[in-house]
Amino acid sequence: MKKQIANWIVKDNIPLNEKHCLLKLTLEESLPEILPGQFVQVKVDNSESVFLRRPISVHQVDRKNQELWLLIQIVGDGTFQLSHLIPGDSLNLIYPLGNGFSIPAGSDKDKKLLLIGGGVGSAPLLYLGAYLKEKGFTPTFLLGARSERDLLQLDEFRKLGTVHITTENGGLGEKGYVVNHSSLLEGDADFIYACGPNLMMLSVARYAKEYAIPCEVSLENRMACGIGACLCCVEKTVKGNVCVCTEGPVFNINQLKWQI
Numbered sequence: 598m599k600k601q602i603a604n605w606i607v608k609d610n611i612p613l614n615e616k617h618c619l620l621k622l623t624l625e626e627s628l629p630e631i632l633p634g635q636f637v638q639v640k641v642d643n644s645e646s647v648f649l650r651r652p653i654s655v656h657q658v659d660r661k662n663q664e665l666w667l668l669i670q671i672v673g674d675g676t677f678q679l680s681h682l683i684p685g686d687s688l689n690l691i692y693p694l695g696n697g698f699s700i701p702a703g704s705d706k707d708k709k710l711l712l713i714g715g716g717v718g719s720a721p722l723l724y725l726g727a728y729l730k731e732k733g734f735t736p737t738f739l740l741g742a743r744s745e746r747d748l749l750q751l752d753e754f755r756k757l758g759t760v761h762i763t764t765e766n767g768g769l770g771e772k773g774y775v776v777n778h779s780s781l782l783e784g785d786a787d788f789i790y791a792c793g794p795n796l797m798m799l800s801v802a803r804y805a806k807e808y809a810i811p812c813e814v815s816l817e818n819r820m821a822c823g824i825g826a827c828l829c830c831v832e833k834t835v836k837g838n839v840c841v842c843t844e845g846p847v848f849n850i851n852q853l854k855w856q857i
């Protein structure tokens with residue numbers, strides 16, 4: 598898929614809570630092909646300290662409304678600047694970057710596909726869920742966060758399938774971490790997709806291995822160029838050290854040199 602660089606127009610910027618916002622971007626021409634799990638490199642204007650583009654997952658591609666959604670967690674000046682964009686502003690993106698999640702082949706639409714997200718790591722799972730649903734699958738989501746406040750876009754996830762929830766403080770759903778959720782006791786998922794903090798993904802990978810469930814994780818290693826030139830995002834894999842920005846961000850857990 599050819600990489601492109603273009604100025605997108607901010608259609609809406611919706612604050613979700615004090616740390617998160619939802620950016621809806623649009624293009625005049627028709628939206629490009631983008632696969633779930635791919636990301637964009639965002640140029641941050643108006644910052645004296647941010648020179649490098651920031652990698653952000655594709656949260657949703659709404660072709661009906663000609664929109665690309667980005668879910669932003671404010672952690673530093675780059676994301677702070679993004680959270681202050683207003684409708685009509687322009688945002689320069691390089692896209693689509695990286696490789697997406699595997700989409701099951703075949704006609705077995707009853708496959709149990711479990712999408713596990715932690716905090717803002719749930720961002721790419723909304724588009725993945727929508728894509729799977731469009732292909733005839735029924736995704737199930739398991740979303741975890743510290744507290745109810747940190748659970749994002751629940752209404753959007755609920756439009757796509759069953760949503761199980763854990764919070765560390767027990768404010769919503771089951772108390773604990775995603776891997777402690779009672780729905781996992783059966784170990785009957787056919788495929789697991791996960792994105793979130795590394796420790797969460799490691800726990801999910803251990804669970805998947807224990808039950809011999811194929812599993813893909815989306816890594817969020819620190820990135821600079823986003824196009825395989827600076828080598829700052831390398832990850833150890835069975836094929837040696839690879840750049841997450843070009844070989845990932847999605848990896849099958851069997852490819853990773855994690856202590857699973």
Ligand SMILES: Cc1cc2nc3c(=O)[nH]c(=O)nc-3n(C[C@H](O)[C@H](O)[C@H](O)COP(=O)(O)OP(=O)(O)OC[C@H]3O[C@@H](n4cnc5c(N)ncnc54)[C@H](O)[C@@H]3O)c2cc1C
Pocket residue numbers: 636647651652653654655667668669670671672673674675676677717720721816817818819820846
């Ligand atoms: C493939 C990919 C997809 C991503 N998708 C999203 C997304 O959908 N939404 C979103 O809000 N963020 C996402 N991120 C993380 C996002 O890129 C960083 O939070 C952002 O670059 C921080 O920029 P900043 O200028 O605001 O903060 P900085 O000043 O650069 O950093 C602030 C703090 O955040 C830490 N930090 C920065 N980047 C990361 C990272 N990748 N992992 C762990 N800690 C980090 C820094 O160490 C520092 O402590 C993604 C990252 C990758 C690699």
Ligand code: FES
Pocket residue numbers: 819820821822823824825826827828829830831840841842843
């Ligand atoms: S971010 Fe530069 S090589 Fe991956």
